[in-house]
Structures are given as structure tokens and as C-alpha cells.
Amino acid sequence: MKRKDFIKKGVLAGLAGALLPTALKSEEKSISTYDKLIDQVGFNHIPNKEIKQMNTVLHKAKTRGHANHGWLDTNHTFSFANYYNPERMHFGVLRVLNDDRIAAGTGFNTHPHDNMEIISIPLEGDLEHKDSMGNTAVIKEGEVQVMSAGTGVYHSEYNKNKDQEAKFLQIWLFPREKGVQPRYDQISIREVEKENAFYQILSPNKDDQGVWIHQDAWFHMGKFKSGKKANYKLHKEGNGMYVFVLEGQVKIGDQLLDARDGYGIWDADGFELESNLNSKVLLMEVPMYI
Numbered sequence: 001m002k003r004k005d006f007i008k009k010g011v012l013a014g015l016a017g018a019l020l021p022t023a024l025k026s027e028e029k030s031i032s033t034y035d036k037l038i039d040q041v042g043f044n045h046i047p048n049k050e051i052k053q054m055n056t057v058l059h060k061a062k063t064r065g066h067a068n069h070g071w072l073d074t075n076h077t078f079s080f081a082n083y084y085n086p087e088r089m090h091f092g093v094l095r096v097l098n099d100d101r102i103a104a105g106t107g108f109n110t111h112p113h114d115n116m117e118i119i120s121i122p123l124e125g126d127l128e129h130k131d132s133m134g135n136t137a138v139i140k141e142g143e144v145q146v147m148s149a150g151t152g153v154y155h156s157e158y159n160k161n162k163d164q165e166a167k168f169l170q171i172w173l174f175p176r177e178k179g180v181q182p183r184y185d186q187i188s189i190r191e192v193e194k195e196n197a198f199y200q201i202l203s204p205n206k207d208d209q210g211v212w213i214h215q216d217a218w219f220h221m222g223k224f225k226s227g228k229k230a231n232y233k234l235h236k237e238g239n240g241m242y243v244f245v246l247e248g249q250v251k252i253g254d255q256l257l258d259a260r261d262g263y264g265i266w267d268a269d270g271f272e273l274e275s276n277l278n279s280k281v282l283l284m285e286v287p288m289y290i
Contacts, residue, residue: 033114034116038174038290041089054265054271055267057263059077059261067082071107072106078091092239093289096172097171098170098171100167100168102159102167104164106158107128107159108156108157110130110155110156113147113152114151115151115178116149119172119213120144120146121282122142122166123168124166124167125141125165125168126138126159127139127160129157129184129186131156131184133184143187144189144210146184147182150178150179187210195225196224196225196230201220202218204217217286218285219284221283222273222280222283226277227276228275238287240265240287241264241286242265243257243262245257245258246260249276251275252271252274253272
């Protein structure tokens, strides 16, 4: 399927249409990123203050939705586009976790978003970003990008290289408030990287380490040698944690997690992570309510 036809199909996909990027500007008024996605989520991960025991949900890498469109090879942890699973709609305010590979010289054409916090984390290669706010930038591995869509914004994402695919995570969170002024930011996180420890890359605070967003969420990354352990304590009561293993193998409690596995934790103050192999992980602490 050609990229143009694929993008158009994603917009018109009805129940499964989680607003895949489109260049059809004529549909701007009839499509709202926030409204489209909020209608689809249930309340299956709401913290229960009467429960004191840690609750978890496991999403093995092989159970994710998958699509290969030639120019785009993607895995969806949560329902998105043509992948629909009523049990996999969201984890708290975490609505989208896409593991994307974009072929050399291709990408997402200009498309709209509103009222969504969009975080991109490049894993390999260079990704060129352009938006209606006048930003043009290239993000690379070792950097993190955030875009608060707010009242509405158009943007495009292309693989800058003609001879190498680009790999990146695209993450969408429901915002704490609607109708904010759209904004864009991108930073290098190389200078804050630590070995065998978690380091913060995102928070709700403008003056804190990493990028900031309009949500009470904190993201950390960690690189661990085999046999190393680290503890994480949640920042806010009622928040949950979604652990995504980028490389290697880790253990939380009795649960082994391999590369690209996801593990949601709630009704807990914190947890200990142990690395069984040289590993890299992404931690996403998010509110469990919408």
C-alpha cells in the first residue's frame, strides 16, 4: 500500500482509527486527537486505595499490535490505527506507545494533533521534524523531543537519512488540561546519563531536569550492567509506573522482562529493578486517572 493511501485509510478507520497521521487538511475541523482517543479509553486501570498490594499488568513484546507498510514498520503496545484490542487501550493517561521504524528517506506527511502531550525518543538514526509553529529540527539518539499539541498544531516527521532507517518511540499522554498554547522543545540527555542508575528525562516542572509537559508524569531511563539493582520511588500518590525494556533483560519482583516487554505497576509506592543482562529501560510514571 502506498504511504498516501495508508495515511488516508488511518483517518477513516472508524473504531480502530486512533488518529493515525494524515495530510488531509480538509478534515482538520472534524477530527480531534483528544476527543477521538478519550472516547476509546475505559477505566480499567484506576487505583483502588483500599488495595494495598501492588497490582501489575504484563504486555509481552510479541503480543503487541504490528503492521509493516513498507515505509513504516511499527509495533503498538496500545490500540492504534488498525490494531484494536479493548483490553489494551491505555495505562492511565498513557495512551500511545509506538515502536516505529521508518525506512530511509520516508516519513509521516504533515498532519494535525490537538490536546495531546507527544514525546519522541529516537533510538537510532535521525528524524527531521517540522511544524506549524515554525520549528524545524533534527532529533537523534541521545535526545528527547516533546510537543504539547494544545489548541492545535500541524507537524511532519521524516527520516533525514537516505541510506539508513530511523528507529524511535512515539508516546502520547492525555494532558492535565485542555486548550493550552502549543509548544515544542528538544534537548540532549547525554549529559545526564548515568550507569547503573535511573536518570530523569521528563517531568511536569519547567525548571527540573529534562523536558517538561502539561501532566503530572515523570520519565526516567536507565542503563544497567548485568547483576546491578536500582530502586524507584514514585513521585506522586495515585500514580502508576509503566516499565518498557529497550534492551536486555530485567527482573521486577518475580517477573522477568525481556527486550520490548512492557510492565504496568500500580497501587505501589515503588519497586526494585534488577538487571539480568546488560540492559536499558524506560520508566514512565503517569497518573492512573483521566
